Structure formats: structure tokens, C-alpha cells
Amino acid sequence: MPDGALVYRRVLLKLSGEALMGDGDFGIDPKVLDRTAGEIAALAARGHELAIVIGGGNIFRGAGLAGGGMDRVTGDHMGMLATVINSLAMGDALRKKGVDARVLSSLDMNQVCEPYARYRAMEHLDKGRVVILSAGTGSPFFTTDSAASLRAIEVKADLLIKATKVDGVYSADPMKDAAAIFYSSLSYDKALADKLGVMDATALILCRDHDMPLRVMNINQEGALARLLAGEDIGTLVSTGEQE
């Protein structure tokens, strides 16, 4: 039910594919899928209009496949198909929780899901349906982070959330550098100048140039997503403004 008091009504949530693996090293952990779907269902029930983009890193990444000798474009096609697999799984998990969820794809596969068209996505969102935007941008050499930035701008989201395995943006990759410093807020220009690897440059530039605020947060912290959208200062805010 729509609530006029929501700070961020329309939200694009980018979920890391790798975060869906849980403790595994490939594929989808059903428990993680169910918990994440539960958190999304609660947000939808609160009146948030949710568009979701899911990565494919738990299955295939084009760059990784190319590193093993595969043609890069073929690898990227496989990576985009991996995001469709994740999206279908999330669509199913959400429908089991009573959410009217629709999977759209940037690559045509009409027997499986709807083709992505901006007006269709907007219509679904206007009707309170959760849309899962799969197959990235539909083009190779991009990432689902870039797809998430692009779609957030297209559907006029109030906020882009990157839900990942780390607590936010650090001065260096916190998985590799224990001394990395956490930023509670940050400008896009600094993220780009310092080459902070949490999101690729294409995604950051799109957000910067279209003034799309971004929150980077840890999806493995139960309840954090709900608290963030309730107004708590969770993760890192990346914006066109000055950093703290």
C-alpha cells in the first residue's frame, strides 16, 4: 500500500550474484534466496516500488570465461544468461511469498520472460509489481552494475542500492586489505579518481552524470535493507555532492 512518507519510494536494488551463493562457491543457496526474497517482499508490502537487477558472478562472468580461452562476446552472452537464471529463481521465490513479481529480459526469450521495454517496466512499477530486470544491458562488455545504473535512471528511481558482500565503499578492497578505511559518504568524482573498485567506472559515471544517489551496503546483514530504507544511515552513500 503506497505510503506518502517514504523517503525513497522507487528503488533500484542491485543484488550481487555472488551473494546468492551463501557459503558455497557456485550457484544459488536456497536459504539465502528465501531470506533475501523475504526482505524484498517486506519492502514491497511497505509500499516501495522495487526494480531489481541481479548479477551473474555466482555462475559465469564473461571476463573469467575469456581468461580460460573462450571468445569474450560468447562469454558475456553466457554471463547475461546467468543473470536470467538468477532472476528466474528470485521471481519464483518472490511469488511464493505472495509478491506479484515479473521478470523482464534485455535479451529476447519470449517463452521464458517478458522482453525489457522501459514503458513496461514503468507500468509494472506503477501497479506495485516488483520487476526483475535480467540479462544486464543486453550487450557484451558491460556489467550488471552498469545495467543497474542505466535502468535506475530510465525508470526514474529515487535511489540505487548496490547490495553486496561488504559493508560499503572502502579506500581499498576490504577483502584484500585489512587496513582499508570505510567511507560513510563519498562523491562520485572521488570514487572515480581513486579507482575504488566497488563498482565499474561506466556505472559510476552514468550515476554521476544523471545525479542518481547510490548506497552500497551488505546484503548479508539481516534486516539492513529495511533499516536503510527506513532512513538509517547504513553503508556508504555515493552522490554528486561533497564527501563527509
Ligand SMILES: Nc1ncnc2c1ncn2[C@@H]1O[C@H](COP(=O)(O)OP(=O)(O)OP(=O)(O)O)[C@@H](O)[C@H]1O
Ligand atoms: N574500494 C572498495 N570498497 C569496497 N569494495 C571493494 C572495493 N574495491 C573492490 N571491492 C570489491 O567489490 C566487490 C563488490 O562487487 P560484487 O561482489 O558485488 O560483484 P558484482 O560484480 O557487482 O556482482 P556479482 O557477484 O554478481 O558478479 C566487493 O565484494 C569487494 O570485495
Ligand SMILES: O=c1ccn([C@@H]2O[C@H](COP(=O)(O)O)[C@@H](O)[C@H]2O)c(=O)[nH]1
Ligand atoms: O550488460 C551486461 C551485463 C552483464 N554481462 C555479462 O554477464 C556477466 C555477469 O554480470 P556481473 O555484473 O559480472 O555479475 C558479466 O561478467 C558479463 O560477462 C554483459 O555482457 N553485459
